[in-house]
Amino acid sequence: xxxxxxxxxxxxxxxxxxxxxxxxxLIVRKGGAVRxxxxxxVQAPVERADFARLVVDRAYAAGAGHVTVIxxxxxxxxxxxxxxxxxYFQHTPAWKIAQLNGLAEAGAAFIFLEGSDxxxxxxxxxxxxxxxxxxxxxxxxxxRDGMDFxxxxxxIAGVPVAAWATQVFEGLxxxxxxxxxxxxxxxxxRSAGEDPQQEWETHNAAFEKNKRFLNDNAFDHLRxxxxxxxxxxVGLNQGHIWEGGAARTVDGTVFFPNIPTEEVFTxxxxxxxxxxxxxxxxxxxxxxxxxxxxxxFENGAVxxxxxxxxxxxxxxxLETDENAVRLGECALIxxxxxxxxxxxxxxxxxxxxxxxxxxxxGMGFPECLDGGLEMDKDQLIAHGVNQSAxxxxxxxxxxxxxxxxxxxxxxxxxxxxxxxxxxxxx
Numbered sequence: 001x002x003x004x005x006x007x008x009x010x011x012x013x014x015x016x017x018x019x020x021x022x023x024x025x026l027i028v029r030k031g032g033a034v035r036x037x038x039x040x041x042v043q044a045p046v047e048r049a050d051f052a053r054l055v056v057d058r059a060y061a062a063g064a065g066h067v068t069v070i071x072x073x074x075x076x077x078x079x080x081x082x083x084x085x086x087x088y089f090q091h092t093p094a095w096k097i098a099q100l101n102g103l104a105e106a107g108a109a110f111i112f113l114e115g116s117d118x119x120x121x122x123x124x125x126x127x128x129x130x131x132x133x134x135x136x137x138x139x140x141x142x143x144r145d146g147m148d149f150x151x152x153x154x155x156i157a158g159v160p161v162a163a164w165a166t167q168v169f170e171g172l173x174x175x176x177x178x179x180x181x182x183x184x185x186x187x188x189x190r191s192a193g194e195d196p197q198q199e200w201e202t203h204n205a206a207f208e209k210n211k212r213f214l215n216d217n218a219f220d221h222l223r224x225x226x227x228x229x230x231x232x233x234v235g236l237n238q239g240h241i242w243e244g245g246a247a248r249t250v251d252g253t254v255f256f257p258n259i260p261t262e263e264v265f266t267x268x269x270x271x272x273x274x275x276x277x278x279x280x281x282x283x284x285x286x287x288x289x290x291x292x293x294x295x296x297f298e299n300g301a302v303x304x305x306x307x308x309x310x311x312x313x314x315x316x317x318l319e320t321d322e323n324a325v326r327l328g329e330c331a332l333i334x335x336x337x338x339x340x341x342x343x344x345x346x347x348x349x350x351x352x353x354x355x356x357x358x359x360x361x362g363m364g365f366p367e368c369l370d371g372g373l374e375m376d377k378d379q380l381i382a383h384g385v386n387q388s389a390x391x392x393x394x395x396x397x398x399x400x401x402x403x404x405x406x407x408x409x410x411x412x413x414x415x416x417x418x419x420x421x422x423x424x425x426x
Contacts, residue, residue, distance in 0.1 A: 009175035016182055023157075023191040024054040026259065028062050030200050031155030032109040033255035036063035039108040043070040045115045048159045052113060059111075068103060074120040074163065081124045089131040092139045100136075104146035109153040109255075117163030118347035121287030126316045129286040134320060137389045149366060150250045150373055156350055157259040158185050167347055188260045188338045188351060200256065207245030210264045210332070210421065214242040217413055219405035221272065222330065224357075226398040228278040232297070234330050234359075235272025237384040239370035242266045244331075250373060260339060262354040265331035267364035269384040271300040273327050280356050281395035284347045288313045293394075301325045302361070317361060323388040329360035335399055335419040349393055356397030357416070362388035 004012065028034050040059045044052035049071075056067045081089075103110075121129060137144050146152035165177035172180065186192045190199040218240075224232040244264030246254050276296045283290040290310030295302050302325040307314050318325050333356060339346075340355045364385035366372035372380060377387050403416035414422045 003173060004176045004179070006173070006175045009173075009179045012179050013182060016179075016186065019186050019192060020051070020182070021054065022194075022196050023186060023189060024051065024058045026189070026191055026196040026200065027055060027111060027113075027155060027157045028058040030197055031157055031256050031259050032059070032111045033153050033253050034059050034062040034064050034109055035253070037065040038063075039103060039106045040064040040067045040111065041070065041103050041108045042067060042111045042113065043072065044113040045159065045161050046071045046073045047161045048113065048115055051159050055111060055113065068108070070099075072116075074117045074161075078120055078124065081121065081128045084128075086125070086128055086131060089128050090135055092132075092135045096136075097140050100140045100143035104140075104143040104152050107152065110147070110155070112154070112156045113159045114156050114348065114350055115159040115161040115164055116348075117161065117287070118167050118284050118289075119287055120163065124287070126286060126288065126313055130316050130320065133286075134389045148363070150248070153249055153253055153255045155255060155257055155259060157189065158346075158348065158350055160185060164347070168344060184342055184344055184346075188342060188354075190260065190338065204245040207264060211242045211244055214264065214266075214332075214405075214415075217405055217407065219413070220408040221406050222415070223404045223406060224275075224277065224396065224401065226278075226280075226401045228280070228398055229294070230275075230277045230396060230398070230401070232273070232275035232277045234327070235269035235300075235384075236266065237269045237369055239383070240266050240268075241368050241370060243365070243368055247367070258350060258354070260351065260354055262337040262339060263331040263333045263358075265329050265365075265368070267368040267385050268327050268330050269300070270323070270326045270328075270364065270381070270386040271384065273297040273300045277359065277396050278398075279394055279396065280398040280401075281352055282345065282347075283310070283314075283392070283394045284349065284352070285313055285317060285392060289347070290314050290394075297327075300327070317390060317392050320362065320390040321388055323386050324362050324390050326361070326386045326388070327359055328362045328364035328386040328388065328391055329358075329393070331358050331360075331393075332403065332416065332421075333357050333397060334421050334424060335397065336424060352395060353393040356395040357401060357403070357419075358393045358395045358397065360391055360393045362386065362390035362392055 147154045160181035162174045165181040169177040221235045278294045293307035296304040399419045405413045405415045
């Protein structure tokens with residue numbers, strides 16, 4: 001395949017304009033579930049102002065009362081981390097707390113357009129972004145809890161920026177890399193066809209089937225094994241619920257938090273995880289890459305770990321707070337998904353986590369426990385749902401991963417065989 005000229009790339013992206021418009025519409029209507037008169041917040045990279053304008057336009061067309069745009073820029077964030085003392089990042093500025101909490105309390109729907117340079121923080125002291133994120137999560141409580149406890153609609157969707165595109169498609173010109181990344185984003189978001197919103201309705205029906213199977217079986221624990229050495233038992237909470245696909249706020253609004261999404265997930269018992277698990281794909285965290293790592297668990301906590309690359313980043317994640325060493329999520333995803341089938345490593349969790357079964361260290365999901373949304377933090381912990389200021393997904397779904405569900409009476413039910421749902425092998 002010959003390389004494209006800048007002019008060919010420009011025309012090719014122009015040729016995608018209808019699809020890109022439908023993608024913006026999908027994000028607003030299915031992701032943000034924007035309602036008449038509502039406040040909508042769009043967070044976007046400055047570099048994709050063109051697409052952000054499209055989303056704002058579609059939000060007003062959907063009846064939004066007002067749209068607030070929050071811009072971000074990798075280069076400016078990097079300059080900030082390079083030039084500002086660690087102590088500054090240990091607190092969120094008062095205006096930022098007022099902004100985020102105020103918008104959340106006003107019932108805003110949050111649309112996060114995600115596109116950033118995966119290596120923008122290379123060489124930056126990982127303690128700074130870790131402190132900034134910890135401060136935001138603990139000080140912007142209404143904002144954080146609004147999303148965690150189903151009071152606010154929120155959605156994350158990808159947009160291509162140059163530094164991300166050229167890392168994913170190494171060796172291509174910037175223009176061509178952006179075009180290829182647009183294609184991959186539209187494809188994986190099921191937005192390449194005539195009616196993405198209908199595609200998502202069909203997609204959601206498959207989620208419903210998988211969730212019904214898991215919820216009806218009410219397993220006591222799952223056993224993971226694969227040839228790379230993974231041999232892990234993950235206990236499940238009594239009254240645990242498998243979620244996935246569409247989510248629902250406490251007032252009943254149906255929305256899709258992640259575009260794309262392929263996972264069904266629940267919150268495991270924070271005290272009952274034992275054994276060893278090996279990563280199946282690299283973990284990209286705060287702009288830094290961790291490769292070929294393993295974690296050993298005893299009674300729910302990580303007691304030992306190592307990585308071929310990025311062990312220091314792993315250490316920072318695990319030291320976020322006392323519960324960062326425990327699991328908050330286990331997610332099941334077939335290897336037969338558009339993301340896995342592209343064969344692309346996106347260097348972005350939104351995409352890469354949907355390429356393979358994953359686990360997450362840190363915060364658990366209250367909605368994954370019967371009655372969990374009505375419980376406070378202490379009650380959630382007592383019921384096995386982890387509480388932490390972090391939530392970091394890592395991929396464990398090798399192509400030969402087998403997962404067996406074990407019921408309280410010892411009955412074993414195969415769930416995954418060779419990296420896919422049992423019925424996909426039939």
